[in-house]
Amino acid sequence: MNASSDELLREEARLWAIRVGDPAFADWEGLTLWLEADPARNIAYEAALDELSAADALFDVPPAPVPDAAPAPAWQPAAVPVRRERRRWGAPALAAGVAVLAVGGGWLALDHGSMQEYATGPGQRRAIELADGSRIVLNGGTRLAINPANPRSVTMADGEALFQIRHDERRPFVVTTADGTRLIDVGTTFNVIGQGGALSVEVAEGAVVYRGTGAEMRLDAGEMLTRANAAAQPRKAAVDPKTVGSWRTGYLQFADTPLAELAADLSRNLGVPVTIDGRLASRRFSGTIMTDGGADAVMARVGPLVDVHLERRGDGWLMTPSDGARP
Structure with a gap:
Protein backbone atom coordinates (compact mmCIF):
# COMPACT_ATOMS: atom_id res chain seq x y z
CA MET A 1 0.00 0.00 0.00
CA ARG A 88 -15.60 0.98 19.03
CA TRP A 89 -15.66 -1.86 16.56
CA GLY A 90 -12.88 -3.97 17.98
CA ALA A 91 -12.36 -5.17 21.57
CA PRO A 92 -8.76 -4.51 22.76
CA ALA A 93 -9.24 -6.80 25.74
CA LEU A 94 -9.53 -9.73 23.34
CA ALA A 95 -6.06 -9.45 21.88
CA ALA A 96 -5.67 -13.13 22.77
CA GLY A 97 -7.78 -13.99 19.77
CA VAL A 98 -11.38 -12.70 19.74
CA ALA A 99 -12.70 -9.83 17.64
CA VAL A 100 -16.26 -8.53 17.68
CA LEU A 101 -18.36 -7.53 14.66
CA ALA A 102 -21.74 -5.78 14.92
CA VAL A 103 -24.63 -7.08 12.83
CA GLY A 104 -27.76 -4.95 12.87
CA GLY A 105 -26.81 -2.98 15.99
CA GLY A 106 -24.09 -1.89 18.37
CA TRP A 107 -22.08 -4.45 20.30
CA LEU A 108 -21.60 -4.95 24.00
CA ALA A 109 -18.62 -6.67 25.58
CA LEU A 110 -18.33 -6.62 29.36
CA ASP A 111 -15.21 -7.84 31.16
CA HIS A 112 -16.23 -9.89 34.20
CA GLY A 113 -12.95 -10.97 35.73
CA SER A 114 -11.45 -13.70 33.58
CA MET A 115 -14.47 -13.98 31.25
CA GLN A 116 -15.52 -11.69 28.41
CA GLU A 117 -19.30 -11.43 28.19
CA TYR A 118 -21.34 -10.58 25.09
CA ALA A 119 -25.01 -9.69 25.03
CA THR A 120 -27.59 -8.79 22.40
CA GLY A 121 -30.90 -7.07 22.98
CA PRO A 122 -34.10 -8.37 21.40
CA GLY A 123 -33.95 -7.89 17.64
CA GLN A 124 -30.16 -7.40 17.58
CA ARG A 125 -27.57 -9.75 16.06
CA ARG A 126 -23.81 -9.90 16.48
CA ALA A 127 -20.96 -11.99 15.15
CA ILE A 128 -17.83 -12.94 17.07
CA GLU A 129 -14.82 -13.95 14.98
CA LEU A 130 -12.25 -16.13 16.76
CA ALA A 131 -8.56 -16.17 15.85
CA ASP A 132 -8.69 -19.84 14.79
CA GLY A 133 -11.26 -19.06 12.08
CA SER A 134 -14.28 -20.12 14.12
CA ARG A 135 -17.33 -17.86 14.18
CA ILE A 136 -20.24 -17.36 16.58
CA VAL A 137 -23.37 -15.47 15.48
CA LEU A 138 -25.66 -14.29 18.30
CA ASN A 139 -29.38 -13.88 17.73
CA GLY A 140 -31.45 -11.39 19.73
CA GLY A 141 -31.78 -11.69 23.49
CA THR A 142 -28.62 -13.78 23.88
CA ARG A 143 -25.87 -13.76 26.51
CA LEU A 144 -22.66 -15.76 26.40
CA ALA A 145 -19.14 -15.46 27.80
CA ILE A 146 -15.73 -16.42 26.40
CA ASN A 147 -12.58 -17.07 28.34
CA PRO A 148 -9.89 -14.90 26.64
CA ALA A 149 -7.21 -17.36 27.82
CA ASN A 150 -9.11 -20.17 26.09
CA PRO A 151 -11.45 -18.75 23.40
CA ARG A 152 -12.57 -22.32 22.57
CA SER A 153 -14.46 -22.45 25.86
CA VAL A 154 -17.83 -20.67 25.80
CA THR A 155 -20.49 -20.37 28.49
CA MET A 156 -23.98 -19.63 27.14
CA ALA A 157 -26.40 -18.18 29.68
CA ASP A 158 -29.48 -17.99 27.45
CA GLY A 159 -30.69 -17.08 23.97
CA GLU A 160 -29.74 -18.45 20.55
CA ALA A 161 -26.43 -18.65 18.69
CA LEU A 162 -25.05 -20.34 15.59
CA PHE A 163 -21.57 -21.85 16.00
CA GLN A 164 -19.33 -22.38 12.94
CA ILE A 165 -16.32 -24.09 14.46
CA ARG A 166 -12.89 -24.94 13.08
CA HIS A 167 -12.29 -28.41 14.48
CA ASP A 168 -9.11 -29.11 16.45
CA GLU A 169 -8.78 -32.59 17.98
CA ARG A 170 -6.19 -31.36 20.46
CA ARG A 171 -8.35 -28.43 21.62
CA PRO A 172 -12.05 -29.30 21.36
CA PHE A 173 -14.50 -26.40 21.27
CA VAL A 174 -16.92 -26.65 24.22
CA VAL A 175 -20.18 -24.78 24.82
CA THR A 176 -21.42 -24.99 28.42
CA THR A 177 -25.03 -24.00 29.10
CA ALA A 178 -26.33 -22.36 32.28
CA ASP A 179 -27.23 -25.72 33.86
CA GLY A 180 -23.79 -27.22 33.16
CA THR A 181 -24.67 -29.19 30.01
CA ARG A 182 -21.64 -29.48 27.71
CA LEU A 183 -21.76 -29.48 23.90
CA ILE A 184 -18.47 -30.60 22.34
CA ASP A 185 -17.82 -29.98 18.64
CA VAL A 186 -16.55 -32.56 16.19
CA GLY A 187 -15.80 -30.23 13.23
CA THR A 188 -19.11 -28.51 13.32
CA THR A 189 -21.76 -25.99 12.36
CA PHE A 190 -24.56 -26.12 14.90
CA ASN A 191 -27.29 -23.93 16.36
CA VAL A 192 -28.11 -23.73 20.07
CA ILE A 193 -31.17 -22.31 21.84
CA GLY A 194 -31.14 -22.31 25.63
CA GLN A 195 -33.72 -20.75 27.94
CA GLY A 196 -34.43 -21.59 31.55
CA GLY A 197 -33.06 -25.14 31.26
CA ALA A 198 -34.88 -25.87 27.99
CA LEU A 199 -32.45 -26.68 25.19
CA SER A 200 -32.46 -27.19 21.42
CA VAL A 201 -29.38 -28.18 19.42
CA GLU A 202 -29.42 -28.57 15.62
CA VAL A 203 -26.40 -29.78 13.63
CA ALA A 204 -25.79 -28.70 10.03
CA GLU A 205 -22.25 -30.04 9.56
CA GLY A 206 -19.96 -32.42 11.44
CA ALA A 207 -21.20 -33.58 14.83
CA VAL A 208 -21.78 -32.48 18.42
CA VAL A 209 -21.42 -34.57 21.56
CA TYR A 210 -24.11 -33.75 24.14
CA ARG A 211 -23.25 -34.33 27.79
CA GLY A 212 -26.08 -33.46 30.17
CA THR A 213 -27.46 -34.70 33.45
CA GLY A 214 -27.51 -38.51 33.23
CA ALA A 215 -27.23 -38.59 29.44
CA GLU A 216 -24.63 -38.50 26.69
CA MET A 217 -25.29 -38.75 22.96
CA ARG A 218 -23.76 -37.80 19.62
CA LEU A 219 -25.63 -35.64 17.12
CA ASP A 220 -24.52 -35.89 13.50
CA ALA A 221 -25.34 -33.54 10.63
CA GLY A 222 -29.10 -33.58 10.01
CA GLU A 223 -29.93 -34.40 13.63
CA MET A 224 -31.33 -32.28 16.43
CA LEU A 225 -31.85 -32.61 20.16
CA THR A 226 -34.57 -31.03 22.28
CA ARG A 227 -35.00 -30.97 26.04
CA ALA A 228 -37.93 -29.42 27.94
CA ASN A 229 -35.86 -28.57 31.04
CA ALA A 230 -32.54 -29.36 32.68
CA ALA A 231 -33.87 -32.54 34.31
CA ALA A 232 -35.77 -33.84 31.26
CA GLN A 233 -34.53 -36.65 29.06
CA PRO A 234 -33.28 -35.22 25.74
CA ARG A 235 -35.00 -36.36 22.55
CA LYS A 236 -33.29 -36.77 19.18
CA ALA A 237 -35.00 -36.04 15.85
CA ALA A 238 -34.16 -35.33 12.23
CA VAL A 239 -33.62 -31.81 10.90
CA ASP A 240 -32.89 -30.48 7.42
CA PRO A 241 -29.26 -29.22 7.59
CA LYS A 242 -30.13 -26.41 5.16
CA THR A 243 -32.56 -24.93 7.69
CA VAL A 244 -30.11 -24.81 10.63
CA GLY A 245 -29.50 -21.17 11.55
CA SER A 246 -31.99 -20.00 8.91
CA TRP A 247 -32.94 -17.07 11.20
CA ARG A 248 -29.84 -15.31 9.81
CA THR A 249 -31.44 -15.15 6.36
CA GLY A 250 -34.93 -14.10 7.41
CA TYR A 251 -36.64 -17.49 7.86
CA LEU A 252 -37.80 -19.18 11.05
CA GLN A 253 -38.30 -22.92 10.66
CA PHE A 254 -40.59 -24.84 13.03
CA ALA A 255 -41.28 -28.57 13.30
CA ASP A 256 -44.00 -29.54 15.79
CA THR A 257 -42.91 -26.60 17.96
CA PRO A 258 -44.92 -25.48 21.03
CA LEU A 259 -46.38 -22.00 20.50
CA ALA A 260 -44.55 -20.75 23.60
CA GLU A 261 -41.23 -21.53 21.88
CA LEU A 262 -42.46 -20.00 18.62
CA ALA A 263 -43.38 -16.81 20.51
CA ALA A 264 -39.92 -16.70 22.13
CA ASP A 265 -38.30 -17.08 18.69
CA LEU A 266 -40.38 -14.21 17.34
CA SER A 267 -39.40 -12.04 20.32
CA ARG A 268 -35.69 -12.72 19.76
CA ASN A 269 -35.85 -11.96 16.05
CA LEU A 270 -38.29 -9.06 15.97
CA GLY A 271 -37.11 -7.23 19.09
CA VAL A 272 -40.62 -6.96 20.60
CA PRO A 273 -42.30 -9.11 23.27
CA VAL A 274 -44.58 -11.86 21.95
CA THR A 275 -46.45 -14.04 24.45
CA ILE A 276 -49.24 -16.63 24.32
CA ASP A 277 -52.52 -17.06 26.15
CA GLY A 278 -52.46 -20.02 28.56
CA ARG A 279 -55.19 -21.73 26.52
CA LEU A 280 -52.64 -22.19 23.72
CA ALA A 281 -50.09 -23.97 25.93
CA SER A 282 -50.66 -27.34 24.24
CA ARG A 283 -50.79 -26.00 20.68
CA ARG A 284 -47.88 -26.73 18.31
CA PHE A 285 -46.89 -25.44 14.88
CA SER A 286 -44.94 -26.74 11.89
CA GLY A 287 -43.97 -24.45 9.05
CA THR A 288 -41.91 -21.45 7.99
CA ILE A 289 -42.31 -17.80 9.01
CA MET A 290 -40.50 -15.06 7.07
CA THR A 291 -39.21 -12.22 9.25
CA ASP A 292 -38.73 -9.55 6.59
CA GLY A 293 -40.71 -6.30 6.45
CA GLY A 294 -40.63 -5.27 10.12
CA ALA A 295 -42.44 -6.53 13.22
CA ASP A 296 -45.92 -5.30 12.23
CA ALA A 297 -45.76 -6.97 8.81
CA VAL A 298 -44.44 -10.22 10.28
CA MET A 299 -47.12 -10.43 12.95
CA ALA A 300 -49.81 -9.71 10.35
CA ARG A 301 -48.64 -12.91 8.59
CA VAL A 302 -48.30 -14.92 11.80
CA GLY A 303 -51.96 -14.66 12.85
CA PRO A 304 -53.57 -16.54 9.95
CA LEU A 305 -50.55 -18.80 9.42
CA VAL A 306 -50.52 -20.08 13.00
CA ASP A 307 -54.33 -19.78 13.33
CA VAL A 308 -54.32 -17.46 16.33
CA HIS A 309 -55.80 -14.08 17.14
CA LEU A 310 -53.28 -11.34 17.93
CA GLU A 311 -53.92 -8.68 20.56
CA ARG A 312 -51.64 -5.66 20.79
CA ARG A 313 -50.24 -5.34 24.31
CA GLY A 314 -48.08 -2.28 24.81
CA ASP A 315 -45.20 -2.58 22.35
CA GLY A 316 -45.79 -6.29 21.75
CA TRP A 317 -48.44 -8.91 21.02
CA LEU A 318 -50.42 -11.59 22.83
CA MET A 319 -51.52 -14.71 20.93
CA THR A 320 -55.01 -15.92 21.85
CA PRO A 321 -57.24 -18.64 20.33
CA SER A 322 -58.90 -17.44 17.13
CA ASP A 323 -62.58 -18.00 16.41
CA GLY A 324 -63.05 -21.71 15.98
CA ALA A 325 -59.50 -22.54 17.18
CA ARG A 326 -59.14 -25.23 19.81
CA PRO A 327 -56.31 -24.99 22.34
Whole structure:
Protein backbone atom coordinates (compact mmCIF):
# COMPACT_ATOMS: atom_id res chain seq x y z
CA MET A 1 0.00 0.00 0.00
CA ASN A 2 1.57 3.36 -1.04
CA ALA A 3 1.47 6.68 0.81
CA SER A 4 -1.54 8.03 -1.08
CA SER A 5 -3.60 4.89 -0.42
CA ASP A 6 -2.55 4.99 3.25
CA GLU A 7 -3.81 8.54 3.52
CA LEU A 8 -7.06 7.63 1.75
CA LEU A 9 -7.62 4.73 4.14
CA ARG A 10 -7.00 6.98 7.18
CA GLU A 11 -9.44 9.55 5.84
CA GLU A 12 -12.12 6.92 5.18
CA ALA A 13 -11.63 5.52 8.69
CA ARG A 14 -11.84 9.00 10.22
CA LEU A 15 -15.11 9.69 8.40
CA TRP A 16 -16.59 6.39 9.61
CA ALA A 17 -15.50 7.15 13.20
CA ILE A 18 -17.13 10.58 13.03
CA ARG A 19 -20.35 9.12 11.63
CA VAL A 20 -20.49 6.38 14.27
CA GLY A 21 -20.16 9.05 16.98
CA ASP A 22 -23.44 10.60 15.81
CA PRO A 23 -26.39 9.34 17.95
CA ALA A 24 -28.47 9.14 14.76
CA PHE A 25 -26.02 6.76 13.05
CA ALA A 26 -27.76 3.63 11.77
CA ASP A 27 -25.64 2.34 8.87
CA TRP A 28 -24.14 -0.60 10.77
CA GLU A 29 -24.45 -2.85 7.73
CA GLY A 30 -22.39 -0.41 5.65
CA LEU A 31 -19.74 -0.25 8.36
CA THR A 32 -19.68 -4.06 8.55
CA LEU A 33 -19.12 -4.43 4.81
CA TRP A 34 -16.43 -1.75 4.77
CA LEU A 35 -14.48 -3.31 7.66
CA GLU A 36 -14.76 -6.90 6.39
CA ALA A 37 -13.33 -5.99 2.98
CA ASP A 38 -9.79 -5.47 4.33
CA PRO A 39 -8.22 -6.28 7.75
CA ALA A 40 -6.23 -3.02 7.54
CA ARG A 41 -9.48 -1.08 7.79
CA ASN A 42 -10.19 -2.25 11.33
CA ILE A 43 -6.72 -1.09 12.41
CA ALA A 44 -7.25 2.29 10.74
CA TYR A 45 -10.72 2.60 12.28
CA GLU A 46 -9.38 1.92 15.79
CA ALA A 47 -6.65 4.52 15.26
CA ALA A 48 -9.25 7.05 14.10
CA LEU A 49 -11.33 6.39 17.22
CA ASP A 50 -8.26 6.97 19.40
CA GLU A 51 -7.52 10.26 17.66
CA LEU A 52 -11.08 11.49 18.03
CA SER A 53 -11.23 10.43 21.69
CA ALA A 54 -8.00 12.35 22.35
CA ALA A 55 -9.46 15.40 20.65
CA ASP A 56 -12.63 15.14 22.72
CA ALA A 57 -10.57 15.05 25.90
CA LEU A 58 -9.13 18.50 25.12
CA PHE A 59 -12.56 20.06 25.46
CA ASP A 60 -14.27 19.49 28.76
CA VAL A 61 -17.60 20.74 27.53
CA PRO A 62 -20.74 18.86 28.61
CA PRO A 63 -22.82 17.44 25.79
CA ALA A 64 -25.80 19.42 24.60
CA PRO A 65 -29.08 18.31 26.19
CA VAL A 66 -31.12 15.90 24.10
CA PRO A 67 -34.74 16.97 23.57
CA ASP A 68 -37.29 14.75 25.30
CA ALA A 69 -39.00 14.15 21.98
CA ALA A 70 -35.95 12.47 20.48
CA PRO A 71 -36.08 8.74 21.34
CA ALA A 72 -32.85 6.79 21.76
CA PRO A 73 -32.03 4.46 18.84
CA ALA A 74 -33.05 0.83 19.44
CA TRP A 75 -29.43 -0.33 19.22
CA GLN A 76 -28.06 2.15 21.78
CA PRO A 77 -27.74 0.71 25.32
CA ALA A 78 -29.49 2.90 27.91
CA ALA A 79 -27.38 5.53 29.72
CA VAL A 80 -24.36 5.14 27.42
CA PRO A 81 -23.00 8.58 26.35
CA VAL A 82 -22.41 8.76 22.64
CA ARG A 83 -20.48 12.05 22.35
CA ARG A 84 -17.53 11.55 24.69
CA GLU A 85 -17.39 7.71 24.57
CA ARG A 86 -16.63 6.74 21.00
CA ARG A 87 -18.28 3.45 20.00
CA ARG A 88 -15.60 0.98 19.03
CA TRP A 89 -15.66 -1.86 16.56
CA GLY A 90 -12.88 -3.97 17.98
CA ALA A 91 -12.36 -5.17 21.57
CA PRO A 92 -8.76 -4.51 22.76
CA ALA A 93 -9.24 -6.80 25.74
CA LEU A 94 -9.53 -9.73 23.34
CA ALA A 95 -6.06 -9.45 21.88
CA ALA A 96 -5.67 -13.13 22.77
CA GLY A 97 -7.78 -13.99 19.77
CA VAL A 98 -11.38 -12.70 19.74
CA ALA A 99 -12.70 -9.83 17.64
CA VAL A 100 -16.26 -8.53 17.68
CA LEU A 101 -18.36 -7.53 14.66
CA ALA A 102 -21.74 -5.78 14.92
CA VAL A 103 -24.63 -7.08 12.83
CA GLY A 104 -27.76 -4.95 12.87
CA GLY A 105 -26.81 -2.98 15.99
CA GLY A 106 -24.09 -1.89 18.37
CA TRP A 107 -22.08 -4.45 20.30
CA LEU A 108 -21.60 -4.95 24.00
CA ALA A 109 -18.62 -6.67 25.58
CA LEU A 110 -18.33 -6.62 29.36
CA ASP A 111 -15.21 -7.84 31.16
CA HIS A 112 -16.23 -9.89 34.20
CA GLY A 113 -12.95 -10.97 35.73
CA SER A 114 -11.45 -13.70 33.58
CA MET A 115 -14.47 -13.98 31.25
CA GLN A 116 -15.52 -11.69 28.41
CA GLU A 117 -19.30 -11.43 28.19
CA TYR A 118 -21.34 -10.58 25.09
CA ALA A 119 -25.01 -9.69 25.03
CA THR A 120 -27.59 -8.79 22.40
CA GLY A 121 -30.90 -7.07 22.98
CA PRO A 122 -34.10 -8.37 21.40
CA GLY A 123 -33.95 -7.89 17.64
CA GLN A 124 -30.16 -7.40 17.58
CA ARG A 125 -27.57 -9.75 16.06
CA ARG A 126 -23.81 -9.90 16.48
CA ALA A 127 -20.96 -11.99 15.15
CA ILE A 128 -17.83 -12.94 17.07
CA GLU A 129 -14.82 -13.95 14.98
CA LEU A 130 -12.25 -16.13 16.76
CA ALA A 131 -8.56 -16.17 15.85
CA ASP A 132 -8.69 -19.84 14.79
CA GLY A 133 -11.26 -19.06 12.08
CA SER A 134 -14.28 -20.12 14.12
CA ARG A 135 -17.33 -17.86 14.18
CA ILE A 136 -20.24 -17.36 16.58
CA VAL A 137 -23.37 -15.47 15.48
CA LEU A 138 -25.66 -14.29 18.30
CA ASN A 139 -29.38 -13.88 17.73
CA GLY A 140 -31.45 -11.39 19.73
CA GLY A 141 -31.78 -11.69 23.49
CA THR A 142 -28.62 -13.78 23.88
CA ARG A 143 -25.87 -13.76 26.51
CA LEU A 144 -22.66 -15.76 26.40
CA ALA A 145 -19.14 -15.46 27.80
CA ILE A 146 -15.73 -16.42 26.40
CA ASN A 147 -12.58 -17.07 28.34
CA PRO A 148 -9.89 -14.90 26.64
CA ALA A 149 -7.21 -17.36 27.82
CA ASN A 150 -9.11 -20.17 26.09
CA PRO A 151 -11.45 -18.75 23.40
CA ARG A 152 -12.57 -22.32 22.57
CA SER A 153 -14.46 -22.45 25.86
CA VAL A 154 -17.83 -20.67 25.80
CA THR A 155 -20.49 -20.37 28.49
CA MET A 156 -23.98 -19.63 27.14
CA ALA A 157 -26.40 -18.18 29.68
CA ASP A 158 -29.48 -17.99 27.45
CA GLY A 159 -30.69 -17.08 23.97
CA GLU A 160 -29.74 -18.45 20.55
CA ALA A 161 -26.43 -18.65 18.69
CA LEU A 162 -25.05 -20.34 15.59
CA PHE A 163 -21.57 -21.85 16.00
CA GLN A 164 -19.33 -22.38 12.94
CA ILE A 165 -16.32 -24.09 14.46
CA ARG A 166 -12.89 -24.94 13.08
CA HIS A 167 -12.29 -28.41 14.48
CA ASP A 168 -9.11 -29.11 16.45
CA GLU A 169 -8.78 -32.59 17.98
CA ARG A 170 -6.19 -31.36 20.46
CA ARG A 171 -8.35 -28.43 21.62
CA PRO A 172 -12.05 -29.30 21.36
CA PHE A 173 -14.50 -26.40 21.27
CA VAL A 174 -16.92 -26.65 24.22
CA VAL A 175 -20.18 -24.78 24.82
CA THR A 176 -21.42 -24.99 28.42
CA THR A 177 -25.03 -24.00 29.10
CA ALA A 178 -26.33 -22.36 32.28
CA ASP A 179 -27.23 -25.72 33.86
CA GLY A 180 -23.79 -27.22 33.16
CA THR A 181 -24.67 -29.19 30.01
CA ARG A 182 -21.64 -29.48 27.71
CA LEU A 183 -21.76 -29.48 23.90
CA ILE A 184 -18.47 -30.60 22.34
CA ASP A 185 -17.82 -29.98 18.64
CA VAL A 186 -16.55 -32.56 16.19
CA GLY A 187 -15.80 -30.23 13.23
CA THR A 188 -19.11 -28.51 13.32
CA THR A 189 -21.76 -25.99 12.36
CA PHE A 190 -24.56 -26.12 14.90
CA ASN A 191 -27.29 -23.93 16.36
CA VAL A 192 -28.11 -23.73 20.07
CA ILE A 193 -31.17 -22.31 21.84
CA GLY A 194 -31.14 -22.31 25.63
CA GLN A 195 -33.72 -20.75 27.94
CA GLY A 196 -34.43 -21.59 31.55
CA GLY A 197 -33.06 -25.14 31.26
CA ALA A 198 -34.88 -25.87 27.99
CA LEU A 199 -32.45 -26.68 25.19
CA SER A 200 -32.46 -27.19 21.42
CA VAL A 201 -29.38 -28.18 19.42
CA GLU A 202 -29.42 -28.57 15.62
CA VAL A 203 -26.40 -29.78 13.63
CA ALA A 204 -25.79 -28.70 10.03
CA GLU A 205 -22.25 -30.04 9.56
CA GLY A 206 -19.96 -32.42 11.44
CA ALA A 207 -21.20 -33.58 14.83
CA VAL A 208 -21.78 -32.48 18.42
CA VAL A 209 -21.42 -34.57 21.56
CA TYR A 210 -24.11 -33.75 24.14
CA ARG A 211 -23.25 -34.33 27.79
CA GLY A 212 -26.08 -33.46 30.17
CA THR A 213 -27.46 -34.70 33.45
CA GLY A 214 -27.51 -38.51 33.23
CA ALA A 215 -27.23 -38.59 29.44
CA GLU A 216 -24.63 -38.50 26.69
CA MET A 217 -25.29 -38.75 22.96
CA ARG A 218 -23.76 -37.80 19.62
CA LEU A 219 -25.63 -35.64 17.12
CA ASP A 220 -24.52 -35.89 13.50
CA ALA A 221 -25.34 -33.54 10.63
CA GLY A 222 -29.10 -33.58 10.01
CA GLU A 223 -29.93 -34.40 13.63
CA MET A 224 -31.33 -32.28 16.43
CA LEU A 225 -31.85 -32.61 20.16
CA THR A 226 -34.57 -31.03 22.28
CA ARG A 227 -35.00 -30.97 26.04
CA ALA A 228 -37.93 -29.42 27.94
CA ASN A 229 -35.86 -28.57 31.04
CA ALA A 230 -32.54 -29.36 32.68
CA ALA A 231 -33.87 -32.54 34.31
CA ALA A 232 -35.77 -33.84 31.26
CA GLN A 233 -34.53 -36.65 29.06
CA PRO A 234 -33.28 -35.22 25.74
CA ARG A 235 -35.00 -36.36 22.55
CA LYS A 236 -33.29 -36.77 19.18
CA ALA A 237 -35.00 -36.04 15.85
CA ALA A 238 -34.16 -35.33 12.23
CA VAL A 239 -33.62 -31.81 10.90
CA ASP A 240 -32.89 -30.48 7.42
CA PRO A 241 -29.26 -29.22 7.59
CA LYS A 242 -30.13 -26.41 5.16
CA THR A 243 -32.56 -24.93 7.69
CA VAL A 244 -30.11 -24.81 10.63
CA GLY A 245 -29.50 -21.17 11.55
CA SER A 246 -31.99 -20.00 8.91
CA TRP A 247 -32.94 -17.07 11.20
CA ARG A 248 -29.84 -15.31 9.81
CA THR A 249 -31.44 -15.15 6.36
CA GLY A 250 -34.93 -14.10 7.41
CA TYR A 251 -36.64 -17.49 7.86
CA LEU A 252 -37.80 -19.18 11.05
CA GLN A 253 -38.30 -22.92 10.66
CA PHE A 254 -40.59 -24.84 13.03
CA ALA A 255 -41.28 -28.57 13.30
CA ASP A 256 -44.00 -29.54 15.79
CA THR A 257 -42.91 -26.60 17.96
CA PRO A 258 -44.92 -25.48 21.03
CA LEU A 259 -46.38 -22.00 20.50
CA ALA A 260 -44.55 -20.75 23.60
CA GLU A 261 -41.23 -21.53 21.88
CA LEU A 262 -42.46 -20.00 18.62
CA ALA A 263 -43.38 -16.81 20.51
CA ALA A 264 -39.92 -16.70 22.13
CA ASP A 265 -38.30 -17.08 18.69
CA LEU A 266 -40.38 -14.21 17.34
CA SER A 267 -39.40 -12.04 20.32
CA ARG A 268 -35.69 -12.72 19.76
CA ASN A 269 -35.85 -11.96 16.05
CA LEU A 270 -38.29 -9.06 15.97
CA GLY A 271 -37.11 -7.23 19.09
CA VAL A 272 -40.62 -6.96 20.60
CA PRO A 273 -42.30 -9.11 23.27
CA VAL A 274 -44.58 -11.86 21.95
CA THR A 275 -46.45 -14.04 24.45
CA ILE A 276 -49.24 -16.63 24.32
CA ASP A 277 -52.52 -17.06 26.15
CA GLY A 278 -52.46 -20.02 28.56
CA ARG A 279 -55.19 -21.73 26.52
CA LEU A 280 -52.64 -22.19 23.72
CA ALA A 281 -50.09 -23.97 25.93
CA SER A 282 -50.66 -27.34 24.24
CA ARG A 283 -50.79 -26.00 20.68
CA ARG A 284 -47.88 -26.73 18.31
CA PHE A 285 -46.89 -25.44 14.88
CA SER A 286 -44.94 -26.74 11.89
CA GLY A 287 -43.97 -24.45 9.05
CA THR A 288 -41.91 -21.45 7.99
CA ILE A 289 -42.31 -17.80 9.01
CA MET A 290 -40.50 -15.06 7.07
CA THR A 291 -39.21 -12.22 9.25
CA ASP A 292 -38.73 -9.55 6.59
CA GLY A 293 -40.71 -6.30 6.45
CA GLY A 294 -40.63 -5.27 10.12
CA ALA A 295 -42.44 -6.53 13.22
CA ASP A 296 -45.92 -5.30 12.23
CA ALA A 297 -45.76 -6.97 8.81
CA VAL A 298 -44.44 -10.22 10.28
CA MET A 299 -47.12 -10.43 12.95
CA ALA A 300 -49.81 -9.71 10.35
CA ARG A 301 -48.64 -12.91 8.59
CA VAL A 302 -48.30 -14.92 11.80
CA GLY A 303 -51.96 -14.66 12.85
CA PRO A 304 -53.57 -16.54 9.95
CA LEU A 305 -50.55 -18.80 9.42
CA VAL A 306 -50.52 -20.08 13.00
CA ASP A 307 -54.33 -19.78 13.33
CA VAL A 308 -54.32 -17.46 16.33
CA HIS A 309 -55.80 -14.08 17.14
CA LEU A 310 -53.28 -11.34 17.93
CA GLU A 311 -53.92 -8.68 20.56
CA ARG A 312 -51.64 -5.66 20.79
CA ARG A 313 -50.24 -5.34 24.31
CA GLY A 314 -48.08 -2.28 24.81
CA ASP A 315 -45.20 -2.58 22.35
CA GLY A 316 -45.79 -6.29 21.75
CA TRP A 317 -48.44 -8.91 21.02
CA LEU A 318 -50.42 -11.59 22.83
CA MET A 319 -51.52 -14.71 20.93
CA THR A 320 -55.01 -15.92 21.85
CA PRO A 321 -57.24 -18.64 20.33
CA SER A 322 -58.90 -17.44 17.13
CA ASP A 323 -62.58 -18.00 16.41
CA GLY A 324 -63.05 -21.71 15.98
CA ALA A 325 -59.50 -22.54 17.18
CA ARG A 326 -59.14 -25.23 19.81
CA PRO A 327 -56.31 -24.99 22.34
